[in-house]
Amino acid sequence: MPKNFVFSSESVAEGHPDKVSDYISDSVLDACLEQDSNSRVACETLVKSNVVVLAGEISTKAKLDYEAIVRQAIREIGYVNDDDVFHADKVFITNNLTSQSVDIAQGVDAKKAKDKDTAEQGAGDQGIMFGYASNETEELMPAAVMYAHRIGRKIAQIRHGGRQAKWLRPDCKSQVSIRYEEGKAVEITAVVISTQHTDDVTRSEIETFMKAKVLSKVLPKKLYTKNTQVLVNPTGRFVIGGPQGDAGLTGRKIIVDTYGGAGRHGGGAFSGKDPSKVDRSAAYMCRWVAKTIIAAGLAERAELQVAYAIGYPEPVSISVDTFGTSKVDEEIIAQAVENVFSFKPANIVTALKLKKPIYRSTTNYGHFGKEELPWEQVTKVSALKKAVKALS
Numbered sequence: 001m002p003k004n005f006v007f008s009s010e011s012v013a014e015g016h017p018d019k020v021s022d023y024i025s026d027s028v029l030d031a032c033l034e035q036d037s038n039s040r041v042a043c044e045t046l047v048k049s050n051v052v053v054l055a056g057e058i059s060t061k062a063k064l065d066y067e068a069i070v071r072q073a074i075r076e077i078g079y080v081n082d083d084d085v086f087h088a089d090k091v092f093i094t095n096n097l098t099s100q101s102v103d104i105a106q107g108v109d110a111k112k113a114k115d116k117d118t119a120e121q122g123a124g125d126q127g128i129m130f131g132y133a134s135n136e137t138e139e140l141m142p143a144a145v146m147y148a149h150r151i152g153r154k155i156a157q158i159r160h161g162g163r164q165a166k167w168l169r170p171d172c173k174s175q176v177s178i179r180y181e182e183g184k185a186v187e188i189t190a191v192v193i194s195t196q197h198t199d200d201v202t203r204s205e206i207e208t209f210m211k212a213k214v215l216s217k218v219l220p221k222k223l224y225t226k227n228t229q230v231l232v233n234p235t236g237r238f239v240i241g242g243p244q245g246d247a248g249l250t251g252r253k254i255i256v257d258t259y260g261g262a263g264r265h266g267g268g269a270f271s272g273k274d275p276s277k278v279d280r281s282a283a284y285m286c287r288w289v290a291k292t293i294i295a296a297g298l299a300e301r302a303e304l305q306v307a308y309a310i311g312y313p314e315p316v317s318i319s320v321d322t323f324g325t326s327k328v329d330e331e332i333i334a335q336a337v338e339n340v341f342s343f344k345p346a347n348i349v350t351a352l353k354l355k356k357p358i359y360r361s362t363t364n365y366g367h368f369g370k371e372e373l374p375w376e377q378v379t380k381v382s383a384l385k386k387a388v389k390a391l392s
Helices: 017-035 066-077 102-108 143-161 203-218 278-295 330-340 345-351 381-391
Strands: 005-012 040-048 051-059 092-098 127-134 168-181 184-197 229-232 301-308 317-321
Touching: 005 143, 005 184, 017 040, 017 051, 017 066, 051 066, 066 092, 127 278, 143 168, 143 184, 143 203, 184 203, 203 229, 278 301, 278 330, 278 345, 278 381, 317 330, 330 381
Parallel strands: 051 092, 184 229
Antiparallel strands: 005 168, 040 051, 127 301, 168 184, 301 317
């Protein structure tokens, strides 16, 4: 990537059809884990008009009312208005969930290793996972996607508050473009907001509100300037939205969920999957390690890649890329990472406490950059520094 460029990332709100699907799937996962921490869950959701379809595989001891879970998730999102075609109390729900295949389970279930007493859990699938971090925001995340998330969160906060902007409805998208000079963010060149609304508000009113009550509150003043182009509801009208306007599917917003395109993605989605699926758990692990590298001051940008074979506990490859920003030899960082962190699926689950029902808090506005999540807590900075020093 050149040193001078403009980079854009987007975010979508919880009322976006794909995020409705993600949130329902993660709500089912959390409900399973609340009763049975060893639940195996792969829950997919389709939403369109006034219909919700659940599909996938679940093996759990939990006794669940899936219909109640679905309706509560939709209610929390905010589809409860009298004129909503997609309404928490009125949607038709089809449940096509079955048990996990025994062929998959035999390779994933923890079993006693021949030469040790610890339980060995194989990866839930083959695949590659990435984690990324950079020092351009306090969350150690790429700036464009973090600012897009901040816009969406602020709009949602206002909507759920209910005291102002009662014309707001749940579906919303945001996008931020940032100009870089010599690799550093210097200006937000453009902001795009498309928010669903009632029929009794004008586009001009929405734009004025967004500039005064949202953008000026969440964007850094040194980057958000009078030169920033702001486009609000550029089509002019956004009354029909959510699943009424477009179908939604679990797992279609993987770039929104991760790094906004600034970091690579292995292709696997997160929502609705229990932590035995390395698509999710190993991606969280890679973010934890990449963030630790940056927090330790070893580089300005870092990306980690791991690869797994289904049913096999050890990753088949681990690589580190610091894009030429490392303060010490990249090979030393990579070796130190392998010395400090274990990438076995069972150890990832233990280290990051992934059997807890925490997943509904990950669904919206990115799975990364939220300090309360365990993979965002850089508890191994000292250990990584020590390992690097020992190898130098």
